[in-house]
Amino acid sequence: MPALPLDGIVVVSCEQAVAAPFATRQLADLGARVIKVERPDAGDFARGYDETVRGLSSHFVWLNRSKESLALDLKADGGAVMGPLLERADVFVQNFAPGAAERLGLGHEMLRERHPRLITCSISGYGPSGPYRDAKAYDLLIQSEAGLVAVTGTPEAPAKAGIPAADIGAGMYAFSAVLAALYDRERTGVGTHLEISLFDALVEWMGFPLYYTGYGGTPPPRTGTSHSAIAPYGTFTAGDGTEVVLSIQNEREWAAFCSGVLERPGMATDPRFDTGARRVANRPALHAGIDAVLDGLTGAEFLGRLAAAGIAHARRREVAEVLEHPQLDGRWTAVGSPVGELRALPPPIGFPGRPARMDPVPALGEHTDAILAWLAASAT
Known part of the structure; x- marks a missing residue:
C-alpha cells in the first residue's frame, strides 16, 4: 500500500478526554504512529464516559482508533520509559492540568533542551498566561466564557452547542x-513548542458575534436555527410536517424564492421585505407570509419547488x-476494537490512491509490552 503523508512520524x-485525542487521531489517520500514554488503573477517563458502543464509550471509540495504548504510571515509572520514548519521538502532545507536565519532568522547556528536534504541543483551557491560566476548563465552561452559549439557543433560553465545540x-x-511545525522542521532542522488553548480556539470561532457586538452595540440575537442577520434563513415546515432548512443569501435568490417557491412574486418588492435588513427587521411578518403558503404544500412539493428555483x-x-x-x-467501513468490528467513516482528509489508516481502537495497555520491547531493542 502506498505510504501515507505521516508514515514514519512518531x-x-x-x-485524555477530547481535545488532545482528537488532534492525535487526525495525525494517526494520516499515517503517524501515535503512542497513547494512559494511567494503568483506568486509562483515559473518556473510556468511562458511557457504555453505548457495545460496552465501550462513544467518545473513546470516536477519538482513539489507530493508536497504541501504553499503560504507564508516570509518577513511578515515567522517567525510565518516557525518556527513551521521547528520544524516538517527533511530536509530544499533552493536555495535563496546568503545571502537571513540569511536575512530571515533561515541561516543554526541559524536553526541547534535551531533544532539539522534538515538537512539543501543550493543549490547555486558557493558555500559559493570564488570570485564567490555572482555571479548570471543560468544554461547557469554555463555551460559556467565550460567549458561544450566549448566541446559541432561542430568544427564551441560551443553550450549549450539541457537540464539544471548544474541544x-x-x-x-x-x-x-503540528503539521506546520513538522514542515518548519524540515526547513530549519529544529522543533518548536506549540501552545493551543480551548479558549483561544473558540474565541476565534466567535469572530462574527464579537465584531457584530463590538461595532453594532448589541449582540446578535439567539434565533434557533434562524440567522441573526439573514432572512429567510432556517427551518420551515410544510403542511405535512416535513421540516426543511433554507437559506436566502441575496436579492436575486429572494426574488426567485418569491416567484418560484411561494408563487407570490409581489412579496419580493413589498417594502417590508425588499432588502435583507428589512426582512430581518420584519421577520415575524415575513415568516407568517411564508408559512401561509407552506401550510398548503406537502414536503415533496416544497422540496421540488426549492430545487426548481x-x-x-x-x-x-x-x-x-x-x-x-x-x-x-458506500463510505461506511469498519474498525476493529476490543468488542469486535465497529461501523466507522473514513476521515474527511483523503489522498487519492492512499486509503486513510483505519486501525483498531486499543484496549487499555494493549501495546505496553510491544512498546517496551521496541525501546529495549532500539537501545542496543
Whole structure:
C-alpha cells in the first residue's frame, strides 16, 4: 500500500478526554504512529464516559482508533520509559492540568533542551498566561466564557452547542499547528513548542458575534436555527410536517424564492421585505407570509419547488437519519476494537490512491509490552 503523508512520524501523547485525542487521531489517520500514554488503573477517563458502543464509550471509540495504548504510571515509572520514548519521538502532545507536565519532568522547556528536534504541543483551557491560566476548563465552561452559549439557543433560553465545540476547535488547531511545525522542521532542522488553548480556539470561532457586538452595540440575537442577520434563513415546515432548512443569501435568490417557491412574486418588492435588513427587521411578518403558503404544500412539493428555483436547502434530519444519509452510501467501513468490528467513516482528509489508516481502537495497555520491547531493542 502506498505510504501515507505521516508514515514514519512518531507521536507520543499524554492525553485524555477530547481535545488532545482528537488532534492525535487526525495525525494517526494520516499515517503517524501515535503512542497513547494512559494511567494503568483506568486509562483515559473518556473510556468511562458511557457504555453505548457495545460496552465501550462513544467518545473513546470516536477519538482513539489507530493508536497504541501504553499503560504507564508516570509518577513511578515515567522517567525510565518516557525518556527513551521521547528520544524516538517527533511530536509530544499533552493536555495535563496546568503545571502537571513540569511536575512530571515533561515541561516543554526541559524536553526541547534535551531533544532539539522534538515538537512539543501543550493543549490547555486558557493558555500559559493570564488570570485564567490555572482555571479548570471543560468544554461547557469554555463555551460559556467565550460567549458561544450566549448566541446559541432561542430568544427564551441560551443553550450549549450539541457537540464539544471548544474541544474540537482546539484539537483541530493543534493538528494543523503540528503539521506546520513538522514542515518548519524540515526547513530549519529544529522543533518548536506549540501552545493551543480551548479558549483561544473558540474565541476565534466567535469572530462574527464579537465584531457584530463590538461595532453594532448589541449582540446578535439567539434565533434557533434562524440567522441573526439573514432572512429567510432556517427551518420551515410544510403542511405535512416535513421540516426543511433554507437559506436566502441575496436579492436575486429572494426574488426567485418569491416567484418560484411561494408563487407570490409581489412579496419580493413589498417594502417590508425588499432588502435583507428589512426582512430581518420584519421577520415575524415575513415568516407568517411564508408559512401561509407552506401550510398548503406537502414536503415533496416544497422540496421540488426549492430545487426548481435553485434555492439552497436541506432536510432537517435527526441523528439516526444521518446514519442512513444517502451521501454516506458506500463510505461506511469498519474498525476493529476490543468488542469486535465497529461501523466507522473514513476521515474527511483523503489522498487519492492512499486509503486513510483505519486501525483498531486499543484496549487499555494493549501495546505496553510491544512498546517496551521496541525501546529495549532500539537501545542496543
